[in-house]
Amino acid sequence: MFKKNDVFFQNLQNMADAIVQGADVFAKYVANPGDTATFTKQMKELESKCDVFTHTIIKELNKTFITPIEREDIMSLATSLDDVLDGLEACASRFDMYHVKEYDESIDQFGKVLLDSAFEIQKAIRLLSQKKLLAIREHSIRINDLENQADDILRKSVKELFVTVKDPIELIKKKEIYERLEETTDACEDVANILETIIMRNS
Numbered sequence: 001m002f003k004k005n006d007v008f009f010q011n012l013q014n015m016a017d018a019i020v021q022g023a024d025v026f027a028k029y030v031a032n033p034g035d036t037a038t039f040t041k042q043m044k045e046l047e048s049k050c051d052v053f054t055h056t057i058i059k060e061l062n063k064t065f066i067t068p069i070e071r072e073d074i075m076s077l078a079t080s081l082d083d084v085l086d087g088l089e090a091c092a093s094r095f096d097m098y099h100v101k102e103y104d105e106s107i108d109q110f111g112k113v114l115l116d117s118a119f120e121i122q123k124a125i126r127l128l129s130q131k132k133l134l135a136i137r138e139h140s141i142r143i144n145d146l147e148n149q150a151d152d153i154l155r156k157s158v159k160e161l162f163v164t165v166k167d168p169i170e171l172i173k174k175k176e177i178y179e180r181l182e183e184t185t186d187a188c189e190d191v192a193n194i195l196e197t198i199i200m201r202n203s
Contacts (some may be wrong), residue, residue: 007060008067008074009129011053015081016118016125018053022046022088023118027111029092030103040096047089054082073198080190084121087184088114094180098173106157110150110181117146117188124195133199140192140199150185154178 022043029039057078061071094100124139157178165171 006129008057009125011057011060012074012077012081012125013122013129015050015053015078015085016122018046018050019081019084019088020115020118020122022050022085023111023115026088026092027115030107030111033101033103036096036101040092043089043092047085050082050085054078069198069202073194073201076194077191077198080187080194081121081125083187084118084184084191087180087187091177091180091184094173094177098177100173100177104157104174106153106160106178107181109153110178110185113146113150113153113185114181114188117143117185120146121188121191124192128195128198133203136195136199140195143188143192147185147189150182154182 025039025042025046057074061067061074067074120139120142124136124143127133127136127139158175161171161174161178165174
């Protein structure tokens with residue numbers, strides 16, 4: 001276990017836990033929509049919480065001479081984790097801005113992929129804290145697989161959109177939401193790629 005510098009890993013774990021919370025709230029909402037204002041407020045609170053963890057890591061990096069892994073890896077990992085929750089919150093805010101009341105199967109599928117990705121991230125960060133680096137690879141591979149699934153969902157959903165939706169404004173709204181959801185799975189893949197770099201440097 002990392003002990004001397006566990007402030008970094010504790011905050012990274014806190015970020016991963018916040019991502020799971022956010023993805024869970026998101027997936028449940030799109031599967032069973034309720035009050036949009038309450039939903040977007042929850043997502044904003046989680047995104048703000050994640051920002052606090054990121055700032056704590058930056059502050060600790062600035063005053064710590066020796067870090068448990070390369071300081072740029074810690075910074076990159078914190079930034080990429082923050083990007084995931086930023087992406088979820090940005091998608092939620094679009095639902096509110098665009099007055100989306102009904103969520104189709106594609107959005108529901110994206111929600112499930114994002115929740116699965118969040119759980120894989122959480123498991124990987126816990127393994128990092130325990131210095132079980134090689135065991136992380138299983139989860140980074142799974143995150144990459146999930147991102148490929150999201151690519152397929154995007155292609156299929158956009159193709160269907162242009163066939164079924166005649167209102168150009170509605171089409172633009174839906175297309176942007178789909179693309180933002182897919183970009184958030186890209187952010188999850190960025191986390192996996194940084195974890196792979198950490199494995200290579202420290203194994």
